Amino acid sequence: MLPVNLDIDILRxxxxxxxxxxxxKAADRLGRSPSAISLQLKKLEEQVGETLLQKQGRALVLTEAGEILLSYAKRILELNDEARAAVRGVGKLEGWVKIGVPQDFAETWLPDLLGRFSxxxxxxxxxxxxxxxxxxVQAIDKGELDVALTWGTLARPRAEIVARREIAWIGPDGFRHMPGGTLAIVAFDPPCAFRKAAIDALDRGGIPWRHAFASPSLAGLWAAVTAGLGVTPRIVEGKPPQLAALDPKEAGLPDLGAIELALHVAETRLAPPAxxxxxxxLEAVAVR
Structure with missing residues (x-):
């Protein structure tokens, strides 16, 4: 009997x-319908001969078999992407490349990507x-960076919007804002697209607010929210496990919409390494 080959697309x-x-959300990122993703998951369970997901309340959680497969899936996908890039490069590239990214990515997928690239x-x-x-973007203008990703275009005419992410209220699980009370916000000092989105939404909803805590680092924001100093508007990528992405209706908060992720380049024609x-x-951004 021939071994069953797991489908890379389904694992992704x-x-x-x-x-x-x-x-x-995965269906949206991958350009597929939710029903197509459901069929993929069913096929994956048939391939491994085990139930991978089970309902827990309104959520789907991994079974023991699912946890084992997820660990292997991540390794398989990394090797797949690394092999593809290696064949394209075959040691031909050399030089210097300078990239700038938001803190959200620096604490999640970027270090692994840079390690594989190197x-x-x-x-x-x-x-x-x-x-x-x-x-x-100032560093882009000075030639100190080749490529940069920023939240919002920052009114730059050459900025290219490469993705959009939903902004979520992040706070303690079960948090609810009491009507009539002043909401404590944890955010970067302005200019900050997340802070602006939150303030605009709160003002439209007639909800009083105060900027309770500011920090130059994302880690500082997470620490403040964990300590109960307020809630923060942010994407869910990199959210600490002790905090939750709040349902706006259940938390008594306004919906925050989406934020654009923009690409800036120093030159119209980049050097091959850059x-x-x-x-x-951009591939990593597209599938996350």
Whole structure:
């Protein structure tokens, strides 16, 4: 009997849905319908001969078999992506590339991506900068960065919108704002697109607010929210496990909509190392 080969596309849907906490969101990111993702998951369970997900309240959680498969799926996907990039490069690239990213990505998928890139292209020197958007576009103008990702276009005419992410209220699980009370917000000081989105939504909803805690680092914001100093408007990527993405209706808060992720480049024609890293970063953004 021939061994069953697991489908890479199905494994990617499986891993991405669990990473995002929603297979509907995974379907949207991958350009598929939710029903197509459901069929993929059913096929995956048939391939491994085990139930991978089970209902727990309104959520789907991994079974023991699902946890084991998820660990292997991540490794398989990393090897798949690394092999593809290695064959494309075959050690041809060399030079220097400088990239800037928001803190949300620097604490999640970016370090692994840069590690794989350096392994595939050992002759390329990579410098990564984690900073606020305004500082990064200034660095682009000065030639200190080749490529940068920022939240919002920052009114830059050459900025390219490459993705959109839903903004969520992040706070303690079960948090609810009492009607008539003043909401304590934890956020970066302005200019901050997340802070602006939250304030605009609160003002439209007639909800009083105060900026209770500011920090130059995302880690500082998470620490303040964990300590109960307020709630923060942010994307769910990188959210600490002790905090929850709040349902706006249940929490008595307004919906925050989405935020644009913009790409900025220093030159209209990038050097090959910068172009290759840009391509890999955009691929990573597209499937998350």
């Amino acid at each position: 849907s499986f891993a991405l849905g669990l990473e995002l906490g929603s297979f509907a 392994k595939i292209h050992p002759k390329v020197r990579v410098e990564a900068r984690v900073d606020r958007g305004v500082a990064m 172009e290759e890293l840009k391509r890999l970063v």
